[in-house]
Amino acid sequence: MAERNAVHWWNGIVFRSLAAVTLLSALIGGLCSLMLREQVVVRAHTDAQRRLEQLLDTVENTASVAAFANDEQLAREVVQGLLRNSEVRRVSIHGAAAPLAHAESSGPQNTSQPPVQRRLMSPFKKGEVIGHIRLDADWNAIYSQVDADARYAMLLLSAQTWLMILGTAGMVFWVVVLPIKMISDRLHHLDATSSETLTIPEGHDKTELGRLVGDINDLKLRLISTLDQERELRWQQDIAQRMYQDVFDHSTSGIFVADLHGQLLSFNPAFIELTWLPQPSAKQPWRNLSEPRWAESQQLLQLIEHSTQQHESCAADLLLHGRRGDERWLNIVVLPLGDGTVQGTVTDVTARKREEISARRLAVTDPLTGFANREGLFQAHAGMHVTADAPLVVAMIDLAGFRQINDALGFSVGDQILLMAANRIRESTNPDSFLARVGGDEFVIVLRGMAERSAIEAWISHLQARLGEPYKTDTTPISIGSSAGLALFPGDGVDMQNLLHCAELALGSAHASRHGAQTHPHLFFHPELLQQVEYRRRLEDDLRLAVEQRELKLFFQPIVDLHTGLLAGAEALLRWQHSERGAVSPEVFIPLAERIGLIGEIGRQVLDDACRQVAHWRRDGLEIYVSVNVSASQIPEELPPESILETLNSYGLPSHAIALEITEGVLMSNVSVAQNWIAQLRAAGLRIYLDDFGTGYSSLSYLKRFPMDTVKVDKSFIMDMNDDHTLVDAIITMTGSLGLNVVAEGVEEAAQLDLLRAMGCGYGQGYLFSRPVAAADFVATAKRINTEMGRHTASP
Structure with a gap:
């Protein structure tokens, strides 16, 4: 263990830090030296050019006089004077027609740089060129001096760089490396399960190292807390396991585990009680749902198969029939466990199912009269164009003036009249007729076994006569009339929606006849009524367009x-x-x-x-x-x-x-x-x-x-x-x-x-x-x- 944890000196953070600082500083110093030398050369070249230009400025007037007077003696004096400068290699002065003077110093020549030239202008006639002067610099001498200056500067920069390297390395060692090593040594010998914590190196209370030590201590405390929680969870899990077993054994809901083939792997006593299955015994140790001991077992097997194949929970309500003719509804929920098995729960929902059946019955029944409501009418005659094998009459009847009775005498009197009218309708129809109340005072009668119009006329007239007889209410006898619209199956429609619509149109026409010259208490549907409806619909569209375009x-x-x-x-x-x-x-x-x-x-x-x-x-x-x-x-x-x-x-x-x-x-x-x-x-x-x-x-x-x-x-x-x-x-x-x-x-x-x-x-x-x-x-x-x-x- 000690050999595995031993660290060689070249792998240590001290060596690596110093090496990194040294290499980085040397690299930066070298780049800086190269850049410095380049800058020195460029500046020296620029300064040399500037000095040569200044030399020409000092002798320009004298050279112009020599060129104007064609004085070779004066020209040689100017050339000799310029050549005394150590940076000048060659000088020549040319007049307008011929050279006047030329001189150069000995030594190797550097012709890589162009000469410095200047035109000589006449001192007496402005703008007239009378010659030129040319000066070649001694670049070897200049560059020698530049190299000397550059070496000196690089020497100073190198010294400065090494001083920085040593200073930085020492600072990193004392400020960073040494405290980290101390922290590492202490952490290596720290007991992870005890409450002992690391101490912060001196002077690093507010530095990143101090924060690192604090984070390590916090992490150690959280680790200890997590271990404590794990031990607590294990203890609670043991308790929960014992509690689950107790719930499993004494639960009122059935619980079982089965495989895809219906083999029961586990089940509680409530499962046996709810499913009316016999108790397994040593003589009859049944363990498979596919055995013919439960008539509804195939439905449960299909539920298990679907849940296993689709990898999702499934639920269904199953109706069980007992040996004594009693019934029980069970809600079964099956959840796949992922290993080819499922876990299921079985709950007795007989009371809820009976309430749902009652609620569905109420949803399609008029609570006052006991007739079907509009929804019940449509549900009872869904697909009637397929199932009906004989003519039908759909009669829609409403009571004339019923709303005024409600307004004048109250709803209680109105309800009494509705009940008495419903009883009269029931008494005047065949037992196999379907009765519905689809509105406040609107009744629908689906009459079977009557095809002749004369018989229908006689029946509806008799019914309206009965409805027109006085009603003895708690307050006073009341007489009201009625209107009726009739539609015939299959001539006027092949489904209840169409037939009811036709009956409504006929009823509306009967209503309208009350205010006309001729009164018709009941009318049969006629296709012209649809044409009138279509006429009104088109007239509505035309009126909307007329209002929009202001045609009125x-x-x-x-x-x-x-x-x-x-x-x-x-x-x-x-x-x-x-x-x-x-x-x-x-x-x-x-x-x-x-x-x-x-x-x-x-x-x-x-x-x-x-x-x-x-x-x-x-x-x-x-x-x-x-x-x-x-x-x-x-x-x-x-x-x-x-x-x-x-x-x-x-x-x-x-x-x-x-x-x-x-x-x-x-x-x-x-x-x-x-x-x-x-x-x-x-x-x-x-x-x-x-x-x-x-x-x-x-x-x-x-x-x-x-x-x-x-x-x-x-x-x-x-x-x-x-x-x-x-x-x-x-x-x-x-x-x-x-x-x-x-x-x-x-x-x-x-x-x-x-x-x-x-x-x-x-x-x-x-x-x-x-x-x-x-x-x-x-x-x-x-x-x-x-x-x-x-x-x-x-x-x-």
């Missing part, structure tokens, strides 16, 4: 002051001229816009176009107002008061330039919201008209509850005025007493106009004055009305 245009119908016969204002009426369908009535596209959510954008466009047109007319001198219709769905979010006032301000209009017409439906939708909306607009100076007055349930009460300015009498009263004008007279008298103006709509005859004037009606509107006209034609219409009606009013 405003027409204006004049409102005339009946006392003066002059034009007072106009009502803005929206018109849609479809490129293919022609003129589309507002009674068609306005409800459509409300249903698809376009009414807000249409309302903003109407208000903007009306304000723009009124501003244009007022600039041209036509001082009238325009009334704009507002629907219930526009209040308050789509047309808030702030937005209306901002639009008026953007066109520079006063608040009385625009009036807003609302119907009783607006007021009935939300009383508090409508009151607040009207109050804000009237406070800002806008006028509010109540349109179609007299057609609602309680119009007179609204005049007291809501701050109105004007009442517009519905045209149906004006049309009947020739026979009986008592009601119109009463409305005009009553509204006048409340300080309200009256506009009579639908004035078409002069006799009606005379009666209205006699009653004191303030304003009139109708075809007698003008039909709705485009904005471009309105000015001419206004002039005609002011001329004709003013003359008629002025005449006796």
Whole structure:
């Protein structure tokens, strides 16, 4: 061990450190010496060139005089004077025509460097060259001196380098190497399992060596702590093993270990109890799940095989059947162990499974009537186009006025009626019919074994008669009607989704017939209903495009002051001229816009176009107002008061330039919201008209509850005025007493106009004055009305 740990002196850190410092310093010193010598040579050459130039500067004027005078004697004196310089090797002076003087010193020559030459200029005539002087340096002498200087400098640098090497080596030895050696020696003799620690070398408390010693001590302490933890973990593992064995033996969940072939390697008593397997004995030591002792063993073997092949945990719920006819649901989870075996757990989930089955049953069942719900209807008839072998009738029935009963009498009474209606439906259908409640008051009956329309008509009529009989509730007997839509399989559809859709369309058509001339309590589906749906869908797309491209245009119908016969204002009426369908009535596209959510954008466009047109007319001198219709769905979010006032301000209009017409439906939708909306607009100076007055349930009460300015009498009263004008007279008298103006709509005859004037009606509107006209034609219409009606009013 001692020989293995012995370190030779040339492998020691001291020798290696000194050798590294010496080599590095010598290398750096050598490179520096070479660089220094090169710099000395370059500088000496430059200095020599500069000195030669200075020599020429001192004799240039004298040489110029000698060349000008062609004085050879003077030229030789100049040459001899220059040659006395030890750095000059050869000198020659040439005149304009011939050489004047030449001299050179003895010794070896160095012709590697070019001579120094200078032109001699005339001292009397500027710019005239009269000769030149040439000087060759003695570079051998110069370089000899340079070599001597370089050797001296290198000698000094070498001495300095070796001093640095010795100083650095000593410093490294005392400051670094020696403390490291001390640390290494102490660490070599340190007991790793004891609490003994290394001591920091003196003076190295805050150096890297001190930190190294601290890190070593920390590492040693962590190692000791890790060993202690390992011993603790082993002790805990022993306890856990004993606890696991106890849990394994006494767990209520079954635990087993098996191989791919179903061979049981280990199992606990709960596994035997839960799986109803017989206890193994010496006579029957069964150990394989493939033995025919458990009917569901094949499912477990498949689960084990899948888990082993896919290397993933698998789970499944298995239903066990006991010998006495009882059942038990087991949840089995199998986890691969990686060596061809699996570990499994078995849990009794019978209670949970029964709850799930009950929950699934509730998910497809209507809790009030016990019928299937919409989801249950679709689940029960999934794939019916494959399984149905006889005609079917899908009847969809709803109760007329059921929502009003809920609103008036409460949901408890509504539930009683629904239960009684469900019982009547159950009593009026065959036992094999399928019954469902798919909405609040909507029932679906899937009737089997009936193909003739006459028989279906008789059955549905009988059912609707039963549903129409009075219902004896806790409060009072209630009578309600019903509507029904019928679809036939397979003529109207081959799956329940299509059949139910067809029945809904037929039901909707039956609903619509309630408000028509002919009432149909039930209707069969007809393909024309689909065409109507497609027509409405295309009309929706066209309306969206028309709103986007602003194809809806405003027409204006004049409102005339009946006392003066002059034009007072106009009502803005929206018109849609479809490129293919022609003129589309507002009674068609306005409800459509409300249903698809376009009414807000249409309302903003109407208000903007009306304000723009009124501003244009007022600039041209036509001082009238325009009334704009507002629907219930526009209040308050789509047309808030702030937005209306901002639009008026953007066109520079006063608040009385625009009036807003609302119907009783607006007021009935939300009383508090409508009151607040009207109050804000009237406070800002806008006028509010109540349109179609007299057609609602309680119009007179609204005049007291809501701050109105004007009442517009519905045209149906004006049309009947020739026979009986008592009601119109009463409305005009009553509204006048409340300080309200009256506009009579639908004035078409002069006799009606005379009666209205006699009653004191303030304003009139109708075809007698003008039909709705485009904005471009309105000015001419206004002039005609002011001329004709003013003359008629002025005449006796």
